[in-house]
Structure formats: structure tokens, C-alpha cells
Amino acid sequence: MATFATFRDFYPFYLGEHSDVRCRRLHFAGSVLVLLAIALAVTTDTWAWLWLAPVGGYGFAWIGHFVFEKNRPATFQHPLYSLMGDWAMFWDILRGRVTLR
Template identity: 60%
Template sequence: MEQKYTSFSDFYPYYLSEHANGTCRLLHFIGSWLVLSLVAFALITNQLVFLWLVPVIGYGFAWVGHFFYEHNKPATFQYPLYSFMGDWLMFKDILTGKVSLKN
């Protein structure tokens, strides 16, 4: 029987286990950087029309990592909010060295 997560603190270790492949984590990291850059660009230049690209870039990089490198289904399909939170916590954890980009 599949586990149901009722707290983010319980979910995050599972989230990390679904991102065991270094290339998958790298693609998530690149996608997150590009999302932040795009949002900053759109706001600074007042060209908000570019914001429609945010989910395309964010999910695009992540899903390539899952389908071609991790070979699993993204957690966002079952846990959209926790997965979104996990993306940004993993991004921070990679920046701070708590999570590695190596396998």
C-alpha cells in the first residue's frame, strides 16, 4: 500500500529519494535558476508576458530529469504542493551543500 504523507517533514526524505540521480537534481537546479531569472527579468523590465514561461521551464527541466534519468513519475502528480515546496528546499540545500549534484 502506498504511503500517504500528511506533513512536509515526512514527505521531504521521500522527495529526495525520488531525486537520487545527480543529473535529475542538476536539471531541477538549472530549471529553478532559470525560473528565478525569468521572474526577475519580467518584473524588472515590466514584461510580464514572459511569466507564462515559468511553469514550462520549471516543469520542463524537472520532467526531463525524471523521465530520462531518474525513470520515475514526478512526485508533483500526487503531491503538488509538497513537491513544489520540495523543489525549492532541494534548490536551497544544493546551494548550501546539504544535497550534492553527484550520484
């Protein structure tokens, strides 16, 4: 796997690894679950909800990669940039820059 000097260099590669819309949908759903788990933990003062954050976030994303994309998640080689890419893509989906269709 290539090395990247900056996140700006990495992000186009990251988007290319998510060309299947079903993978992007699963990433989006996982990110929503992460936000919900954090919100539940904070609003209910029940920190056990936080275990759902990585399970939902990574679980949904990895299913998308292994089942639909047929590739290996970038998390394994670029964990920080991959996490940043998840949230950049989530934001780009919300703004309509990346499609779920």
C-alpha cells in the same frame, strides 16, 4: 503512492525520488530559470516572461524524471509538497547539503 501528514515526512521521500545527479541538476537549472523569468518580468515590466517560469521549472524537472530517474514526478500525486520540495532541495543544494556531483 504513500500519503504524508507533513512536509517534514514527505521531504526524505522527495529526495529519494531525486537520487540521480542528472535529475537534480535539471531541477536546479529549472529553478534558476524560474527565478530568472520572474526577475525579467519584474525588472522589464514585461509580464510575458512569466510563461517561461512553469515551462522551465516543470520542463527541466520532468525530463530529469522521465529520462534519468525513470520514475513519475511526485507533482502528480503531491503537487504542493512537491513544489515545496523543489525549493527546499534548491536551497539545500546552495547550502551544500545536497550535492550536484
